[in-house]
Amino acid sequence: MRYDYQRADWGARPAKSRTLLTWSRVRKIVIHWPASITPIGATPEAIASYLRAWQRYHQAVQGWTDIAYAVGVDQAGRVWELRGADVRDGATAGQGGTTQSILAILAIDETPTPAMLTTLRHIAHELAGKAAKGCTIVGHGDAGSTRTDCPGPQLRAWVRAGLPAPTHTQPKEDIMATKDELRTIIREEITAFMHAPIPAGTTDRPWTTTATDALAAAAELEYIALADGTRVRTDDAIAAIYERITKTAAGEEPAL
Structure with missing residues (x-):
């Protein structure tokens, strides 16, 4: 997978341990969000700051080995290496290595942009193509692990609709x-x-x-x-x- 930003770019701490994913066991690609109540910001610097904070919380408070998610996608459609696409994630409780996770980097009051949706759609299909036959793409709340509103009402409805290609109605320039x-x-x-x-x-x-x-x-x-x-x-x-x-x-x- 091609990343626009790798772990070193956002200042990730070393993982306490890492286990490579066995793709033949993966049955679901799960889309998450961080449910941030404050705007995250669009600059790489702002996003990197939030990623470091989430990683600290996951490691120090939750006791996990690393930031929970495998791959992140921001509002500009850029791809961030979190744990890494081929590393077993920790974002979907009770799934035992049968899922892989994508984090949509947006706050509760933010609307996913066409750029984010386009990249989410592409990455989800790319990962599903590596997984077991019949692998499905779901929102966290539909993954069957925990009761949660993740990844928020807009993304959840979009995923349930089959990840349709976004429409682009905002003119900019030639x-x-x-x-x-x-x-x-x-x-x-x-x-x-x-x-x-x-x-x-x-x-x-x-x-x-x-x-x-x-x-x-x-x-x-x-x-x-x-x-x-x-x-x-x-x-x-x-x-x-x-x-x-x-x-x-x-x-x-x-x-x-």
């Missing part, structure tokens, strides 16, 4: 790209799409990390401005890309 550059993105994604394994429990193939980043960034914009002056609505462009990928994979269209 970016410049040549048709050849856009063509390259499509070609690379088609290649990756056709070779990517289908995650257990889903019929959909995941976006690759590179394409996810590119499309998530583009989706924050209302338009893509081509070098020849043409302006294409971003949502239309992404829909066209996905349609072309699907048809190419099905053999209905030749690869670019």
Whole structure:
């Protein structure tokens, strides 16, 4: 897994011990939140401060070996290495190494951004693809371990709905790209799409990390401005890309 920030970047303490996860035993990918009553902030420095505080609490007060979660995703869609994707987590009581956890880094009064949802969706499917056949993606409150509202009403409803791709309605600014550059993105994604394994429990193939980043960034914009002056609505462009990928994979269209 690719991390935007590794443990050293947020100043993690050493784990007291660590046990590698046996992926063939994993039955659930569980999405959590910290239920922070104060805004966490969007800067890497602010997020790192909260991660250190949570780790101190988990180790010193709860007596756990490390911060409880495996991977974190912030409101900008950045991925944080917590315990690590391949390390057994401590976030879902009584599951005995049959789960892996993702922490959505947001406070109680904050709404998950499209960037966060896009990355959560990608990471959850990526992890489910490594797990046992039939692995499901659930919110903590639906994991069957403890009675909890985690990961909050908005995320819980989103996960129950099947992690739908977010809609992007907030216009920001234009970016410049040549048709050849856009063509390259499509070609690379088609290649990756056709070779990517289908995650257990889903019929959909995941976006690759590179394409996810590119499309998530583009989706924050209302338009893509081509070098020849043409302006294409971003949502239309992404829909066209996905349609072309699907048809190419099905053999209905030749690869670019």
